[in-house]
Amino acid sequence: MTLNLAESAGRLRSATHLVVVTGAGASAESGIPTFRDALSGHWAKYDPMQLATPQAFENNPALVSRWYDRRRRDALACQPNAGHAALVKIEQAYAARGARFTLLTQNVDRLHQRAGSRNVHELHGSLYRWRCTGCQHAALEDRPEPLEPYPPRCANCGGSRRPSVVWFGEMLPEDAVAAAEHALSTCDVYLSVGTSSVVYPVAGFAQTAQDAGAWCVEVNPEPTDLSGLFHQCLRGKAGDVLPELVDAALG
Numbered sequence: 001m002t003l004n005l006a007e008s009a010g011r012l013r014s015a016t017h018l019v020v021v022t023g024a025g026a027s028a029e030s031g032i033p034t035f036r037d038a039l040s041g042h043w044a045k046y047d048p049m050q051l052a053t054p055q056a057f058e059n060n061p062a063l064v065s066r067w068y069d070r071r072r073r074d075a076l077a078c079q080p081n082a083g084h085a086a087l088v089k090i091e092q093a094y095a096a097r098g099a100r101f102t103l104l105t106q107n108v109d110r111l112h113q114r115a116g117s118r119n120v121h122e123l124h125g126s127l128y129r130w131r132c133t134g135c136q137h138a139a140l141e142d143r144p145e146p147l148e149p150y151p152p153r154c155a156n157c158g159g160s161r162r163p164s165v166v167w168f169g170e171m172l173p174e175d176a177v178a179a180a181e182h183a184l185s186t187c188d189v190y191l192s193v194g195t196s197s198v199v200y201p202v203a204g205f206a207q208t209a210q211d212a213g214a215w216c217v218e219v220n221p222e223p224t225d226l227s228g229l230f231h232q233c234l235r236g237k238a239g240d241v242l243p244e245l246v247d248a249a250l251g
């Protein structure tokens with residue numbers, strides 16, 4: 001692959017704070033489906049309103065919790081890819097030269113953390129944390145066994161448990177939003193990787209970063225509604241583009 005990486009690589013080489021925002025495309029090469037891909041995405045097969053809203057869980061907790069548990073176990077069986085590894089490499093290089101690196105992810109699969117990324121904020125929650133809808137008791141579920149019965153029961157009070165992911169109409173975790181706002185106001189390079197940039201508030205981050213003066217780069221094989229906002233769009237898969245970009249920046 002030959003991309004014109006020089007300008008963005010140069011910006012990364014001298015940046016003092018890099019903010020990376022990732023979406024489902026960052027995990028696609030690990031075998032995890034995206035949401036909006038016309039053929040293989042989740043929403044090609046399922047109606048998001050029947051699975052990713054609080055009302056859906058209220059109406060059919062068995063269906064919703066079974067679907068999320070399937071995704072939890074599938075994600076557990078997947079491995080981080082070359083794109084995840086490249087982000088670990090640049091975080092470590094930044095730490096060595098005293099620069100800051102913040103990874104804001106919409107992904108709930110924990111692949112960044114498993115790859116070795118340290119400063120990660122999960123904006124849409126996690127497939128691995130399940131909390132009680134009654135007493136709010138939360139537990140980490142990283143065993144490969146199914147969480148049956150559906151919905152799984154709370155060990156504390158016997159109530160129904162749900163995945164701690166952020167559904168449509170729900171607020172994002174306060175601590176992750178605060179970290180994002182702070183990072184966006186101080187970054188000098190903003191890298192958007194594998195997101196269609198249609199879901200708010202994250203879709204608004206690129207504009208915020210640009211308003212703060214950051215050099216903005218999009219990594220995606222396809223154009224998005226926001227592509228026009230970026231200083232550079234690198235068209236390709238995260239697993240191809242990120243290693244090349246990071247090597248050019250660190251080389």
Ligand code: BJW
Nearest residue numbers: 023024025034035036106168169194195196199200237238
């Ligand atoms: C590759 C690749 C490769 C492929 N390499 N790339 C303002 C304006 C309009 C609407 C709203 C607004 N504010 C709030 C809303 C409502 C709503 C919203 O944004 N709706 C839009 C759809 C219009 N937002 C919310 O409800 C949010 N809450 C909120 O704002 O609270 C405040 C509030 C509350 C009540 C009222 C008003 C305000 C919450 C959003 C939660 C989103 N949840 C989901 C499900 C999470 C759990 C789960 O995993 O099931 O999050 S939806 C789904 O979309 C998931 C994702 O994180 C999210 C983003 O998707 P993503 O990651 O971009 O994936 P795709 O599939 O869309 O794109 C993949 C991309 O990868 C593509 O571009 C490919 O080309 C690319 N790709 N292979 C690189 N190898």
Ligand code: ZN
Nearest residue numbers: 132135154157
């Ligand atoms: Zn409980």
